[in-house]
Amino acid sequence: MSYGPSVPPRGNLMVSLACVWKTDTSVLFGVEEHEGIFVFENVAKNxxxxxxxxLLxxxxxxxxxxxxxxDRSTITTNPKNIASSRYFYELAEFSDLELQYLDNVAKRSRTELGRKVNGNFVDMFTVTTKLRRLVASLPPRDDETRAQTEELLRNAERGLGESWHVLIEHKGTPYLDRLRTxxxxxxxxxxEAIDFCFxxxxxxxxxxxxxKAVRTVELPLGLDLARLWPLESHMWGTEIGAGFMQNRATTQATILTNETSVPFITGDQPIINLRPQADPKSVFYYPITPKIALRLTIAEPGCSVSTETVSQFEAERLNHQMFEWSDDQIYGVDGDYLEAMTNLPKTERFYADC
Structure with missing residues (x-):
């Protein structure tokens, strides 16, 4: 069981900063404790x-x-051009109050492992804030040194989150490939299941x-969750993954096969809870291909795997719920069908149960 950021990815931001500042790494920041922070070059903007x-x-x-x-438009494009945003995972420079809040969130995890993993997230994703403060406390340097330092720190703030998701995707690839079959x-x-859960x-x-949903959440003391979410989202992802694993013994995994004329669609929120108000019996839905989807039904007796063939009505219902959960984009193989789906009200309920 290897999941969880015990140390950040390989590379060393502190060593690179030390070279720029022509000083010992230990002067810059506990390199023994934080060894392994990435140096980022050519960070992906998109x-x-x-x-x-x-999406492929x-x-x-x-x-x-x-x-x-x-904008009520339909496009057919390379998937690199969709479900993306400029520096989407960029980290803020956190204030003392924000650092304290993030530490408290990590400590509130339900398990000791969760507290450890989330504490590692806080260490990993706040290191640039701490390095900025330390560099600011050192004697002034020339403009070139300051510019090089800013570039190193800025690239790390923009690239850490993206690189962490690449690592998670790498772990998820064999499971997605199997689900596609x-x-x-x-x-x-x-x-096997633990990495898939996370x-x-x-x-x-x-x-x-x-x-965007977290922007409506009001935090005390004027804290802005939109600034905190690029880090806090990793902690909540860990909590949800741990929840899947904790409930796995009473969760039925069902492969849904779709041989109807209505292929499954997906959306920019690709995993959805079909019963968000029905805790503890939640039903999570994850379309895998136009013909295959995964349904996880929690609070069923035993841990089991089954296969079920869906009707056209069921395919339509599941597609509508993907649309309902979407932020802006839905994806499929038929542009006319996608357009017709978005002409329906998102709140329409043409089904009684999930």
Missing amino acids: QHYVWKHY AWAVGDRVTCRRQR GDASFWTDAD FLGAQFTRTARMS
């Missing part, structure tokens, strides 16, 4: 909040059809929809 490899299942050739709701047998093996948690919280 950062995906839905995994590009995942809806590609015809190398192009995916996307319906954008805000209709194989969810790994669900009954605890050693992968699911990360895909649930990383999206633009979740980022």
